[in-house]
Every structure is written in structure tokens, then in C-alpha cells.
Amino acid sequence: MKRYFLLILLSLNVLTIFAQSTLVDKTRSFRQANEHQLLQEFMGLLSIPNVVYDTIGIQKTANYIVKMMEERGIKTQKLDATTKGVPPAIYGEVIVPNATKTLVFYAHYDGQPVNPNQWAEGIKPFEAVFLDASLEKGGKIIDVPKASESINPEWRIYGRSASDDKAGVFTILSAYQAITKMGIKPSVNLKFFFEGEEEAGSTHLEEILAKHKDKLKADLWVICDGPVHQSGRKQVVFGVRGDVNMEVKVFASKRPLHSGHYGNWAPNPANLLVNLLATMKDTKGKVLIKGFYDDVTPLTALEKQALANIPPPDEQMRNELGFVRAEGDGKSLAELISLPSLNINGIASANVGKMVANIIPTSATAALDLRLVLGNDAQRQVQKVIEHIKSQGYYVTTNESITDEERLKYPLIARVQAKEGYNAQRTKMDLPIAQLIIKAVQSTSKENIVLMPSSGGSLPLYLFDKHLSTPTITVPIANHDNNQHAENENIRIQNLWSGLETYVALMSIQ
Incomplete structure (x- = not known):
């Protein structure tokens, strides 16, 4: 009887892997047929100044995203804080009949301040350009590819917020676009939440969450922010500092x-x-x-075991960054x-x-x-x-x-x-909803994905526990050498495409 049960489980796993592989193939075909239009929309988003303290630029960025959402048929509105004059959160929802779970997809649309004089020659923070490789590898500016020209996934797009975090907004909305165009019905209720004040410390996020608590109910918040692992592997991150x-x-x-x-x-x-x-x-x-x-x-x-399974990037990063001795008295970067x-x-x-x-x-x-x-x-x-x-x-x-x-x-x-600051947050790795997320992300990668107990970066995710009693999991997409927060910020195009496949899978979890 036990052997028969194991055979059934094995069969179900094979069917699941086949279905997920088919989903990745479908997503890839959709992207290949639409990649010029997708990148044109992304370049338009990058062209709008979005420094967190620039109220005019932030408002223009918010309006552009609202337009992106409405064109995809997402019911959209702006969520204001109690304090007047605060950048709104942009909210959207797609309610699926008979769905038993609800996921909220989060990214932020504001960016760090810029000093244009520090950027490389020919690259301006809000005039995004294509390069044929990273600057560190001698990349040169190239023309925007025409519709008849192929797009090399190793090319980079340089511009403020190219990775942090307009890439997150773009990936989430492009994933939903892909699902609808492919005729796939989401398996869960989908909600979208794009914050406009993260780079200022999310000062008024608590007000927005408290004010709109009923609207933001969900089983999980999926955070699209930050880089994949330094090895290039996809990762699922269960906490933030x-x-x-x-x-x-x-x-x-x-x-x-x-x-x-x-x-x-x-x-x-x-x-x-x-x-x-x-x-x-x-x-x-x-x-x-x-x-x-x-x-x-x-x-x-469980978290210690996850750390032990992470491929160590320490030697790679020392060579990449050009120093011999790291701090930490022999402890790894992950530790x-x-x-x-x-x-x-x-x-x-x-x-x-x-x-x-x-x-x-x-x-x-x-x-x-x-x-x-x-x-x-x-x-x-x-x-x-x-x-x-x-x-x-x-x-x-x-x-x-x-x-x-x-x-x-x-x-x-x-x-x-x-400043006031905020505390760390960590979600239990063995939650059933967490296992579904791991399974979905793994289905899009031939390599074992990295399970990270906590990222080194920070987001005020403790607020989602505090006001909504909802766990959060971060699924990042950007390349690790993206220069976020600094001059010459960039995104590797393949990371956008891989992220698209990941988020289509997340919107299709069973």
C-alpha cells in the first residue's frame, strides 16, 4: 500500500513538473513575440524622474503606472495616507471566482537621489540607454533595437531605478499581462501594491496599511525588490533586516x-x-x-540548514570587488x-x-x-x-x-x-504558503534555487505583520551587480525575462 502511494505521488510530481515546464515555455514564447513592446514600455517608465523627494516626478510616475494597470484591465486606485501630500500607494486587484488564496504583489516606484555628474559619460539617470555589456566589462552604448532586430539578453539597460525598483513594477505587471494574453486564468486572487516612499524609509506606509486594512487582506505578500543570489541563481528570501x-x-x-x-x-x-x-x-x-x-x-x-545549503559567493565577490580580506573573522557573507x-x-x-x-x-x-x-x-x-x-x-x-x-x-x-527606523522581519520557512512559493520559483529554474532566511537589505516588512497579520516573502529578480542606490544603476535584460517567468509561475500557484 505504501509503495502504491509513493507511485501516485511520483506520478503527480511528474505531471506537475510537466505542467510547470509547459508554463515556462508558453511564457517564453509570449515574451519572444512581445519583447520589443515590453522594453519600450519599460524605457518609458524609466524616463520619468522618480527621486523620492521630487513630488512632481513621483506623481508622473504614479500616473504612468496607473495607465499600465488600466491597460491590462486591472481595477486600479490610489491609496492615500492619513497625512496630506504623501505619495500614494497604487493599488489594483483581480478577484478570481472560487479562489481560496489571495496574494499581494509589492514593489516600489520611487528612487534614490542622483548626482548626474557621477554617472558614466553618455549615460543620464533619466534617459535610459542600452549597453552591450556592463560598464565593468567594457560595455558600450548601443542604439535601441528596432522591431526587426534581435535583443541580446546579456545587454544591460542603464538608468535610475532600472533595477530598484521599477524593474519590480514592470515584472509584476508584465507577468499579469502574459497570463491574460496566454488565456491562463489566475489560480489565486491577485492584488497589486506599488509604494511611492520606500527610499525615504516608508515613513507613511504604516498609515496607508492601517487606513486601508480591509482592502489589503491576503494570505501572503510577495515582495519584488533586490537582487538574485550572487551566483546568478534565483532565490526566495524569507526576511529582511x-x-x-x-x-x-x-x-x-x-x-x-x-x-x-x-x-x-x-x-x-x-x-x-x-x-x-x-x-x-x-x-x-x-x-x-x-x-x-x-x-x-x-x-x-531549518534556517541554519538553509544557510549551509547556500552556494558561497565569497571568493567570487572578493575577486569581483577587488579586495583580499573580508571582515567577519572567517564567517561567510550569508552568516x-x-x-x-x-x-x-x-x-x-x-x-x-x-x-x-x-x-x-x-x-x-x-x-x-x-x-x-x-x-x-x-x-x-x-x-x-x-x-x-x-x-x-x-x-x-x-x-x-x-x-x-x-x-x-x-x-x-x-x-x-x-531617524525613527524600523525593525527586522522574518517569515517561517515551513509555512504551507511558503512551500507553494518555493515550488513555483523552483519550477522556473533548472538549478536548485537559493533559500535565504533573510536578505542583507532592509524593507519595513514588519508593518505587514503588525497591521495586517500577514507574512511576506521576497522573490527578487535583479542582477547582483546592478549598482542600486548608486551611479550607473542597471538591469541585465535576461534578469527581466527570468523574472517574468518567475512571476507568471507565482500567479499560477495551486
Whole structure:
């Protein structure tokens, strides 16, 4: 009897694999027949400035996406926050009769600020262009392919938000377009949610989720953001790190001083600051701040096994990035992103290069980025840093200006300001809905996909647990070398096509 049952299961698996393989083939045929039109629409989306603080550009981007959705027959509306003037979330839904599950597909349409002068010659952030390879491999700008010309999947498209995260919006909507054009009825209710404030920390997302709670009910949120694994394999990610940013500014003299007349006597704030920062981490990258790792929730046995199964990208990435010794005292990259981190995003004090002057500056500032894992609390982690600064002899204030009384009373003064930040989130890997997602993504890949307990990046996904009691799983599509948040952001075309196949499969889960 047991043998007979196993034969039935094997037969069902074969049939499932065959059906899924057929779905991938159908999707590929649809894409090949429509890839010029798909990329033309994508290039149009990339041409609209979408810097998160540019309200006009954000509104234009939102309107373009609404048009994309309505052209696909998706019932669409904008969801406002309680606060006025906040970028809306764009919402759409496709309700399937007799469907027993509902998935919400999330991406964000805002982008990071840009400095056009930092981009490569001939590439402008909001005038997307094709390159025949990545810049690092000597890629050159090429003409937009004509309808009669083939498109090389190894080409890149360069432009702000090409990967983060207009690629996510494009992939989700193109997957739904493919399903309808192929005559496939979705197996689940589909909802779409495109946020317009993610790059500013999703400041008002909580308001939007709370205000529209009933409309956003679902069994799972599928997040399309971030890169695939460095090996190129597709991955399913079950959590994200939290994030909170701090600014530490130390003060010395009230005015700049001649470095010859006052050097060796007047305190130099740049020197003070780098010495302070050096007390926060050792030479192997371990954070030395008291209690920094104390409240970390340990990985489960299943999560530890998933980490052990991940193909290690460490050597590949060291060679790619050009350094010999990594931090972490021998721990792998996958292990280290499961721990909280402290990163110096930038340091400023006076000038360098052609603008350098022989002075002792008045202040020095460091921007700190604290990545959080499950168990950490954003404000508690900030307070640990503040207490550490105090332990180094500093008087700490949050005030914008420093009074003369404070200057004459305290030898070491630091102003510390922190943003609100948000905590980490992690979904259990053994949930039944999670297994369906894994199965769907695996059906589109000949290689074993990567199961990642948590990504190194951050999204405020804890809010979906808090307000909607709904788990989230991230299924990224972008190439790992996409330069997100930086100059020369790009997307490899094959990643768009592979992502399309993935999201068609996700919209067809059984």
C-alpha cells in the first residue's frame, strides 16, 4: 500500500513538473513575440524622474503606472495616507471566482537621489540607454533595437531605478499581462501594491496599511525588490533586516583655525571623530558597542540548514570587488548578514582635493547606518550607540546648535540625531504558503534555487505583520551587480525575462 502511494505521488510530481515546464515555455514564447513592446514600455517608465523627494516626478510616475494597470484591465486606485501630500500607494486587484488564496504583489516606484555628474559619460539617470555589456566589462552604448532586430539578453539597460525598483513594477505587471494574453486564468486572487516612499524609509506606509486594512487582506505578500543570489541563481528570501540611520557630529573651535598657528594645540574634530569611530569596531569588523548583539533571535534549525545549503559567493565577490580580506573573522557573507551591523555611510569635515586648505576645521560629521536583525529594536540599538559615545567621555546632545556654556564646560561634545527606523522581519520557512512559493520559483529554474532566511537589505516588512497579520516573502529578480542606490544603476535584460517567468509561475500557484 505504501509503495502504491509513493507511485501516485511520483506520478503527480511528474505531471506537475510537466505542467510547470509547459508554463515556462508558453511564457517564453509570449515574451519572444512581445519583447520589443515590453522594453519600450519599460524605457518609458524609466524616463520619468522618480527621486523620492521630487513630488512632481513621483506623481508622473504614479500616473504612468496607473495607465499600465488600466491597460491590462486591472481595477486600479490610489491609496492615500492619513497625512496630506504623501505619495500614494497604487493599488489594483483581480478577484478570481472560487479562489481560496489571495496574494499581494509589492514593489516600489520611487528612487534614490542622483548626482548626474557621477554617472558614466553618455549615460543620464533619466534617459535610459542600452549597453552591450556592463560598464565593468567594457560595455558600450548601443542604439535601441528596432522591431526587426534581435535583443541580446546579456545587454544591460542603464538608468535610475532600472533595477530598484521599477524593474519590480514592470515584472509584476508584465507577468499579469502574459497570463491574460496566454488565456491562463489566475489560480489565486491577485492584488497589486506599488509604494511611492520606500527610499525615504516608508515613513507613511504604516498609515496607508492601517487606513486601508480591509482592502489589503491576503494570505501572503510577495515582495519584488533586490537582487538574485550572487551566483546568478534565483532565490526566495524569507526576511529582511531592519534599518535605522544616525548622524554623529563632533565639535571643536567656534571658527576655522590656521593649522600652522594652532596645530598641536587646538583640538581637531576630524581626528576626534575617527578616534571615536575606531572604538566602535575592531579590525575584524566586530562591533564593540556593549550589548550590540545581545538581543539577537537565533536562527532556527531549518534556517541554519538553509544557510549551509547556500552556494558561497565569497571568493567570487572578493575577486569581483577587488579586495583580499573580508571582515567577519572567517564567517561567510550569508552568516554575517544574519547579524546586526554598523556601517559608516560617510564622513565629512572641511575639504579635500583642489579645495583643501591648511586649516583645523570646526566640526566633523559621520553618517551611521545600523542594520538590525530579528530581536533588535531600532531605538534600543540607537541608544546603545549613544551610551557608547558617552562612555568615551563625550557630552551628548540632540540640539542643532551648541551653546558657549556647553563649549566651555565639556571638552568633548557630540550631537547625535537618529531617524525613527524600523525593525527586522522574518517569515517561517515551513509555512504551507511558503512551500507553494518555493515550488513555483523552483519550477522556473533548472538549478536548485537559493533559500535565504533573510536578505542583507532592509524593507519595513514588519508593518505587514503588525497591521495586517500577514507574512511576506521576497522573490527578487535583479542582477547582483546592478549598482542600486548608486551611479550607473542597471538591469541585465535576461534578469527581466527570468523574472517574468518567475512571476507568471507565482500567479499560477495551486
